[in-house]
Amino acid sequence: MDVDVKKILIPDFSLMAKLRNKLYHCVVCKGENEDGFLVRLSKTDQTALAIVVNSICTVQFVTEDGFVCKFESKVLDASIPFLNLSYPEGGLEGINVRKQVRVDVSFWTALLGLVTENGMQKLKPSGEGSIVDMNLDGCRVMTNIEYKVNDTIFISFEYQEGKEPVSFDGIVRRVSPAPHGLVYYGVQYVEPESELLEAVQFILEHPEL
Numbered sequence: 231m232d233v234d235v236k237k238i239l240i241p242d243f244s245l246m247a248k249l250r251n252k253l254y255h256c257v258v259c260k261g262e263n264e265d266g267f268l269v270r271l272s273k274t275d276q277t278a279l280a281i282v283v284n285s286i287c288t289v290q291f292v293t294e295d296g297f298v299c300k301f302e303s304k305v306l307d308a309s310i311p312f313l314n315l316s317y318p319e320g321g322l323e324g325i326n327v328r329k330q331v332r333v334d335v336s337f338w339t340a341l342l343g344l345v346t347e348n349g350m351q352k353l354k355p356s357g358e359g360s361i362v363d364m365n366l367d368g369c370r371v372m373t374n375i376e377y378k379v380n381d382t383i384f385i386s387f388e389y390q391e392g393k394e395p396v397s398f399d400g401i402v403r404r405v406s407p408a409p410h411g412l413v414y415y416g417v418q419y420v421e422p423e424s425e426l427l428e429a430v431q432f433i434l435e436h437p438e439l
Contacts, residue, residue, distance in 0.1 A: 233299050233322045238291070239267045244366045245291035246427055247303075247315070252277050253427035255366070255419070256313075263306070263314055271311040273421040281308050289315065290431065292366060298434055332363035332370065333434055335389075341375055342384035353384050361387055364433055368400060368418040372408045377415055379405060385417065389429050396429045398422060 239245070243258040247269065254271050261268030271278055285305040292298050301318035308314075343356040359373025369385075377383060379402055386397040404416030419426065 233293060233297065235299075235301075235317055235322055236267075238293060238299075239317075243291070245269070245289055246366060246431060247271075247313075248288040248290075249281055249285065249305075250277050253424045253431065254278065255422050255427060259312065261314065266303075266306045266314050266316045268312060268314050271313065273423075274311045278310050281305060281310065281313065283308055287315065289318075292434065332365045334363050335361055335369075335433060337361040337387040337389055339371065339385050339387040341371070341373060342386075343375075343377070344382040344384070356383070361385070362414070364430060366430060366434075368403070368416065371415045371417055372412050373415070374412050376413070377402045377405070379403065382420070383415075383417065389433060396426055398426045 239258050241258055241260050245256050245258070247254050247256050254273065256269040256271055259268040259270050283305055285308075287303050287305065288300060289303045290298065290300045299322055301322055303318065304316040306314040306316055337360065339359055339361050341356045341359055342353045344351050345354050346352075357373060357375045359371050359375065361369050362372050363370045371383075371385065381402045383400055383402065384397065385400055386395045388395045399420040400417035401420055402415050403418050404414075406414045406416075408414045422430075
């Protein structure tokens, strides 16, 4: 499938950018440059601060039709946390990983919740559940634990045998009924680390897991 990136990379669209061999979650911002598009890094660090103009990075995203697209981009301007990145040269072809944006998965996960005790916030075990699908922005968790929208939860899962579990914070954005009296929670990543983004990228490229 041929992809028109200028119609896809519009404000609030999410993508991943590999800069100096490190993955960053980005959101497209409003911009007027015809040669490129403006993004905001969700989290900055010393590696991001070292990015210079004309650096080459790899951009990856998933279209609404479930096509994974990847291309090399040049840093046209850097004012961290904002980057102006160039559009791909020539056409761009996406690889269909599934019919929907989210990739169906099945990973057991331990769940912890943020609670307030004596005026201090602490993480405490809530129970367990299953991650049933994932994408660049978040995942959907099925469990019998009760959460409310905007609750913060801590999730840990193992996506490859022999590898250390991946752990991350998430915010509950959606709640819906699931089979067998369970509940689906749509969870958004909170300032995702490079380790999580690399795991998501691997899962997107290997949806058969």
